[in-house]
Structures are given as structure tokens and as C-alpha cells.
Amino acid sequence: MILQALFQHAVEARLVEAMEAKERLVHLVLTIRPDGSIAEGSPWQVLYRTIADPKKKEAQKEEPGRPLWMPEFPGVNSGGKANFLAEACDKVLGCNGKTGEPIADDGQNASKAYLHFWQRIADAHKATADPSLTALLAFRDRYLATPEGRDALKSIADLRPFGKNDLPTFCAITATQVIPLDKKTITFKVGVTSGPMFEKGSPLHDYWKGEFNRERFADAPESSANNRGVCLVTGLENQQIAEVHRTLIKGVPGLPPIGGYLVSFDTSTPSLSSYGFERGWNAPVSEQAAAAYALGLNEILADKVCRRRFGNAVLCSWIPSEPEISEAFSLLFDTPAQDAVKKFFDAFEGQGSFHHALDTRQFRSLTLAANGGRIVVRRWLDEPLRAAVAALKRWFTDLDIEPIEVPRKAASVAKAGGRKGKNQDQTPSDDVEPIGDSAGTGPLPLSIYALAATTARVASEVQSTVYDALYRAALEETNPVSLLPSLLQRLRISAAQSGNAIRFQTSRFALLKLILNRSEKRSMLERQPMLERQLIETNDPAYNCGRLLAILDDIQYAAQGDVGADVVARFYGNASTFPRNVFPRLLRLEKHHRSKLVKNQKKRHVGIALGRKLDDVFALFRPVSDGGPPDFPGTLSLQEQGRFALGFHQQKAKDNRDLKEYLARKAAGDTSPDLDTTDEFLADSASE
Known part of the structure; x- marks a missing residue:
């Protein structure tokens, strides 16, 4: 069911059709002439992107590298292979990115990857006769094939003092600066005034789409008739079954940088071979479906609207084909302003903008964690949107409690870092949930993060299981009663530290009210009024x-x-x-x-x-x-x-x-x- 939902998301977003290319971070563009010679002046174009400065609020800074739409690698690169048109220094120039020493022709992975990069270009040139590829091959023959050519290349890439200690570093040399080439992605441009070599709809794009599909699917070892069967995800017959799900998934906390797998098979463990089936045949999924569900999950994990990371887990939630409703759900957990909550539920009423989806869409939620290179599914929820909205409405009803606004005088004392008595009477402690929005216009319903923080000394110490319990309470109407001991303990500690200022801590009391009203452990004789x-x-x-x-x-x-x-x-x-x-x-x-x-x-x-x-x-x-x-x-x-x-x-x-x-x-x-x-x-x- 999970794979089917992710596959459906990929199909609706047309991810499978465009999986041959994606945005990759490119740092340097080398401009060459049509005859393969290096352009005069400053042939290196250094690419930057603007990001938020973590050290300065509301400030931005320039960071090396810019996302460009480039060819994607077909499958998993386990070594000895290269991407098409854009790669690291050792694969493009055939020299070590730190020292500038030429890569030895010893049959090792580094040498294989360098040869593979240029072989891809030669194969593409043979198939398309593209003039830009002619220029690239001429560049290779002129500068990379002989020692004399490599000496000529030193005018734009050579050792230079760099860093605090002025250590010799292999750098790209521009008119104004030197750029270390280690771990930098390089691509080419033919002609100073020309645009990118790889564009949607261009001959190179059309060529690569066919080549990608051939490498990724048609030439897979399971393409023989003996490796065809019924796909459990799509239900289609006579499909090429993936013995290994090769598309890596990224964005789950705890995974290696390269990514991990949602579905994998351990061939060394006989107990994982059901009825004599091995690897992918334990749960047959077609190559296309295996790639599609991974692409769908990767897009969800990359979408800040859909994902919520907490501790060592990440929660993904979405409503298929309804990005606006998905975003509204997300904002309701993050910044549930009082007017926003009312507006959200009103949108599902008779003439509301979300009413059309109430009985036709599903709400889906997936909680993931990592174990080594494998992805662990902690929670999966697939329910009608109407049920999710009803659960969320009860969530806010159960949390609703009369807040106590912090007096202006106390708020100013807290802001100035002062105290009013040792118990900070009238002054909230650091973990007090602020009441009112930034404009001070009214009380705020509590966010999931503020509620979770009531169970720990500081927010950074909140366990991921706390968030999981709260999300389940919000979406499945469960009772997070397991949080009660830690919630009460932190309340007692806060009372000893802050005295009667605990009355401002609306988050604690709202969560207490929800837990107590949902408790099912009281007998009829012990039951107290709601x-x-x-x-x-x-x-x-x-x-x-x-x-x-x-x-x-x-x-x-x-x-x-x-x-x-x-x-x-x-x-x-x-x-x-x-x-x-x-x-x-x-x-x-x-x-x-x-x-x-x-x-x-x-x-x-x-x-x-x-x-x-x-x-x-x-x-x-x-x-x-x-x-x-x-x-x-x-x-x-x-x-x-x-x-x-x-x-x-x-x-x-x-x-x-x-x-x-x-x-x-x-x-x-x-x-x-x-x-x-x-x-x-x-x-x-x-x-x-």
C-alpha cells in the first residue's frame, strides 16, 4: 500500500517521465571554442547561489555552486563510472582534485571513471554529431591526451597557495581569484555567447533520455524473459522485475550521505528467501515502479511543506493532487494561529475552497527513520480526508484551554533579562509558550513543537517518539498518555523554578487537558466530569x-x-x-x-x-x-x-x-x- 501510494504520487507529478535529468549543484563552467581550444580572457565561470546566513538573522550570503538542470546517473554508481557532461575534477580533467597529479592508468575506479566520462561524450557524439560534443572531444585530444597538452592546461588550472597556511592546492585560476578544484563539479560551455549545452527538448536531451532508459531499464540483467512477472505495485503482467531497487532515497535522518533503500533484500540470510525466491522475487516490483516510488518519496522528502523532521525521524504528509490543502495541514501544525484554525475548518464547509476534496481525497502520512543504509517505516496512515479533518478538529477542541496573557510589565522585564523576585513572579520562564501572535492580537493555539517541548528540559532534548505520539493523537485521535509522567515532572520542576509564573505556560495545561479527557483507564465509578x-x-x-x-x-x-x-x-x-x-x-x-x-x-x-x-x-x-x-x-x-x-x-x-x-x-x-x-x-x- 505504501509503495502504491508513492508510485501514484510519482505518476501524478510526472516524475517518471523526467527522471533522466535533475538539478545538480555545479560549481565551475569551462568555456572553450568550437575547435576545442580554451577561450581567451577568463575561461572559468564561477557559479554561486544565495542562501540564508545561519549566523545573521534575515541576512544572506553567497555560497559556491548553483543548481543546474543536468543529466541524471542511470541507477547507482558503485564506482568506476561517471555522469554525463558534468562531473568532479578527477573525472573531467583526469587529475587529482587536491594535488593536480594525473590519474594513473592502472585500471582502478578513478581511472575507469575518467575514461567513462569521455566515453559517454564520444558515444553521444557518434549518435548525434552534435557540434558542441565535437568541441569537447577536440578539447580532450588537445589538452588531456599528452603531457604537452597538460602543461598548456596549467594556465587555467595549477597549484596555487591557498588557505590560512598557503598550502599548495590545485585550483582553477581566474582573473580575480583561485578556486580549489577538489570536490567541485565542472561542466563545459562552447562559445562565450552560447547557452547551456543541455536543455529541455535539445538534441542532447533527447539522446540522453533514450540512453538513460536503455541503461536504467532495458539493459538490466533482469530483462530476459525468465525475469518477467506480475508487478505487485501496478498489477501489470509481463513486467521486468527489479532484483535490486536501485534508486537511492535521501532526506531521512541517519542515512549515509549517498542515501538508502526503502526496499532491500539480504542474500546472505536464507530466512529472507520466501518459498525459495531470492532478492526482488520475494516481493516482485517492476523496474519502472521501483524507480517511480523512490522518485515520489524523494520529492516528498525534499518538499518543506510535506515533511517534518523531528529527532532521528521524519514525518511526511500529503493529500494527492491537492498541494494547497497539504500546505494548509502543514501550517496548522507549525503556526496554528487562532484565525488560521477557523479559516482552515471553514474551508471544508459548504462553499469553502477545500470542500470539493472532502469525500474524494485521501490523507496520507508516513513516518520514517534509518537503520544503517536501510529506511525503517515507523508509521503509515492512509485515511479519507474527511476522517483526518474530523480528527484534527477534535485535536484543537481537546487542546482548547483558556490562556493567561503575560502582563506587559512582566514581558518587558523578561525581554530585558531582569527578574521580579527570585521566583520571577509575573515573569514567564524560558520554556513558557508565548501567548498571542507577533502583533499581540490574540491567543495562539499551540504548535506541535511547543507541545512536545513541555516533556523535556529544552526543546533539543525532545525524543522523536514524543512527536510521533502527538501526531498520532492529532491525526488518529489516540491518547498520548505515555507523555503524562514526563509532562508532570517538568511541570513540578518549572513550578519550583518559576513559582506562580507557570500559569503562563499554556502548552503544558493544554496537553494535560487533552490527555485527561482522552483517558480510557478510568472506570465508570471513578470517571470525573470532562x-x-x-x-x-x-x-x-x-x-x-x-x-x-x-x-x-x-x-x-x-x-x-x-x-x-x-x-x-x-x-x-x-x-x-x-x-x-x-x-x-x-x-x-x-x-x-x-x-x-x-x-x-x-x-x-x-x-x-x-x-x-x-x-x-x-x-x-x-x-x-x-x-x-x-x-x-x-x-x-x-x-x-x-x-x-x-x-x-x-x-x-x-x-x-x-x-x-x-x-x-x-x-x-x-x-x-x-x-x-x-x-x-x-x-x-x-x-x-
Whole structure:
């Protein structure tokens, strides 16, 4: 099924028809005259391309080499052969790219490759009588056939001091600079004003297309009648079966630079020979289909829209024949702005631009890794586009949680590198997910990378299995519950470091909400209400313990202001795992803090208002005895620890929402007595 999907992609993109040529990086073009002599002046044309400078943001720099449309090698070059028309220095000029010494005629691969390069040109000249090839052969006879000719070549290619230590280096000599020839690809141009030798539709292109197909397919050893059969990919009969899949695949992390194979056969292992079949006959695929699926996969891996690399794996996702929808899916994972999410799903509604594909297209996703020179398929998904859209919609619904915007004052402190207290109160730590887009116009739904980063100390330490679990949760509606322990551990560590600033870390709480709501391990008796976007009223002790800690933190802040380590920094870890051991002590501290508030005439009303909030949460607990204190749970399971965290965050989010509403009403001139005095105090504190 995977090979059929990749083959289909290659056919739709017409990759098989154009596989005889591709863009290759060419560094130098040598200009010669029609008689084969080197052009006067500066015969070398040095090619550059512009790339982004990794050391300077938004800057660009010139890098040697430019992609040119050139002939492709037919199959795999295992040594002793060369490309047509463009190759490295040793194959074109017949001399070592570092020292300039002529290649010895000793029958080794280097000598064979040099002879093969020029034999290709001679064969092409014989078949086409192309004048440019006549010039190339004349160049070979004039400069490469005799020692005297090679001496004449030294005017444009010779040893020159190069590098920091001015070491003798074989270089191309131009009017303004010298270019080391080692690992540089060289091609030719005949005449100063002429264009490229190899162009689409030219006689050389037509010749090479036929030659490529002959070498790649017709002359393969399996072309005999005994090596024909039914292709499992196309279903066609009497096809030349590929004993070896020769087209290399590149772009999978961990593969050698030359590439690797998705399908390969080990002849040294008898257990891999099913029913006596050997090599490609274990799973017969035609030569054309074997080349096509590899070309299709290579194009997908080269497309930044379709691929997502994470750790030692890469995920490819695409919708056949729908590049715009494929790109929209990709952007939704990378930069899921709130308006973009709505626009995406609206596009699949009645008159939307994507509605036509909803019931006619498939969504395909392929996760790959490497093992030596072989490619490992970790995950394959092929489902109707409608199912993928529905899964993605539920993904964003389950992630939806009320965010808390970072106050402007706190954001400016963080930007300046300053702190507000040792626990950075009001200031997010480095791993806080920013809320709002670059223009500050609203909250952002969370990207897959921000969610994954919540499970590790820094983003670079995120395991590839984390991304895999998140993508499966988004596209297959699975529950990434395996991430819960590491997510909670990082949350406890972050609380100890950042204190109540963890409330800004929307990514953590959104992922917690998704995991808990999708959990299937709770029995019907243990099942708690589904967590919503905002604070819910429930008798769940774990959730209410989290709410309680949030209110106790507000009471401490109202009584003492900024402190070196707030209640959250000191007690979150133990409170979220052993509430009964911690909350009695915290309530004793709360009485001291509230007493201080009540005695202060300016803050008395704040103490009373916060006390009412506390009593409202106490009422949700079962008391130890009639009229006694709440009966806090002894220990909390991982699921309950997650509900504790969400209770804390959603209580803080409600307080933040109430504060915004208070400020809006106050700005509108509303002086009604029902305005919460707690919000008034917090508003005044935020402006200090």
C-alpha cells in the first residue's frame, strides 16, 4: 500500500517521465571554442547561489555552486563510472582534485571513471554529431591526451597557495581569484555567447533520455524473459522485475550521505528467501515502479511543506493532487494561529475552497527513520480526508484551554533579562509558550513543537517518539498518555523554578487537558466530569486542591507582595502529590496572611473577598467531620496530579478573566458596588 501510494504520487507529478535529468549543484563552467581550444580572457565561470546566513538573522550570503538542470546517473554508481557532461575534477580533467597529479592508468575506479566520462561524450557524439560534443572531444585530444597538452592546461588550472597556511592546492585560476578544484563539479560551455549545452527538448536531451532508459531499464540483467512477472505495485503482467531497487532515497535522518533503500533484500540470510525466491522475487516490483516510488518519496522528502523532521525521524504528509490543502495541514501544525484554525475548518464547509476534496481525497502520512543504509517505516496512515479533518478538529477542541496573557510589565522585564523576585513572579520562564501572535492580537493555539517541548528540559532534548505520539493523537485521535509522567515532572520542576509564573505556560495545561479527557483507564465509578476550556464546578478533590493552591497564592501575594519564593515555588511539588501532608500547613499560613490583610484598613476588604473564595472551594470538599476542615486526599495518582494542575491553572485563568472584566467596566465608568474588591486590588497591584 505504501509503495502504491508513492508510485501514484510519482505518476501524478510526472516524475517518471523526467527522471533522466535533475538539478545538480555545479560549481565551475569551462568555456572553450568550437575547435576545442580554451577561450581567451577568463575561461572559468564561477557559479554561486544565495542562501540564508545561519549566523545573521534575515541576512544572506553567497555560497559556491548553483543548481543546474543536468543529466541524471542511470541507477547507482558503485564506482568506476561517471555522469554525463558534468562531473568532479578527477573525472573531467583526469587529475587529482587536491594535488593536480594525473590519474594513473592502472585500471582502478578513478581511472575507469575518467575514461567513462569521455566515453559517454564520444558515444553521444557518434549518435548525434552534435557540434558542441565535437568541441569537447577536440578539447580532450588537445589538452588531456599528452603531457604537452597538460602543461598548456596549467594556465587555467595549477597549484596555487591557498588557505590560512598557503598550502599548495590545485585550483582553477581566474582573473580575480583561485578556486580549489577538489570536490567541485565542472561542466563545459562552447562559445562565450552560447547557452547551456543541455536543455529541455535539445538534441542532447533527447539522446540522453533514450540512453538513460536503455541503461536504467532495458539493459538490466533482469530483462530476459525468465525475469518477467506480475508487478505487485501496478498489477501489470509481463513486467521486468527489479532484483535490486536501485534508486537511492535521501532526506531521512541517519542515512549515509549517498542515501538508502526503502526496499532491500539480504542474500546472505536464507530466512529472507520466501518459498525459495531470492532478492526482488520475494516481493516482485517492476523496474519502472521501483524507480517511480523512490522518485515520489524523494520529492516528498525534499518538499518543506510535506515533511517534518523531528529527532532521528521524519514525518511526511500529503493529500494527492491537492498541494494547497497539504500546505494548509502543514501550517496548522507549525503556526496554528487562532484565525488560521477557523479559516482552515471553514474551508471544508459548504462553499469553502477545500470542500470539493472532502469525500474524494485521501490523507496520507508516513513516518520514517534509518537503520544503517536501510529506511525503517515507523508509521503509515492512509485515511479519507474527511476522517483526518474530523480528527484534527477534535485535536484543537481537546487542546482548547483558556490562556493567561503575560502582563506587559512582566514581558518587558523578561525581554530585558531582569527578574521580579527570585521566583520571577509575573515573569514567564524560558520554556513558557508565548501567548498571542507577533502583533499581540490574540491567543495562539499551540504548535506541535511547543507541545512536545513541555516533556523535556529544552526543546533539543525532545525524543522523536514524543512527536510521533502527538501526531498520532492529532491525526488518529489516540491518547498520548505515555507523555503524562514526563509532562508532570517538568511541570513540578518549572513550578519550583518559576513559582506562580507557570500559569503562563499554556502548552503544558493544554496537553494535560487533552490527555485527561482522552483517558480510557478510568472506570465508570471513578470517571470525573470532562474538563472544559474554562473553570468547572466539580467535587473532584484533586481538581479542587489545585484551585485551592491558586487562591492561597493570591492571599500570600495580597499580604506580602513579591517574595523570594512564593507558595507555588515552595509547595507545588508536594501539594500535587501528597495534599494531606501539605495543605494543613498551608491553611495555617493562610490564617496568618489573612489576619494581616484584615488588620490593614486598605486591604481589609481584599482579605474578606479572598476568604469568601476560599470558603467556596472548601464547600466542595468532604469534611473530616461535621463542621470540620476538608478531608484532603492522601496521595494523588498521575491522572489526579494532572487534574490538580488544571484546577490551579483554570482558577488563575478565571481570576485573570475577572480582572479584565473589572478593568473594562471601570474604564467604561461603571462604579456599581458589586465590583469585586479583589479585582480592584489586583488591578492596582498590576499597575504598580
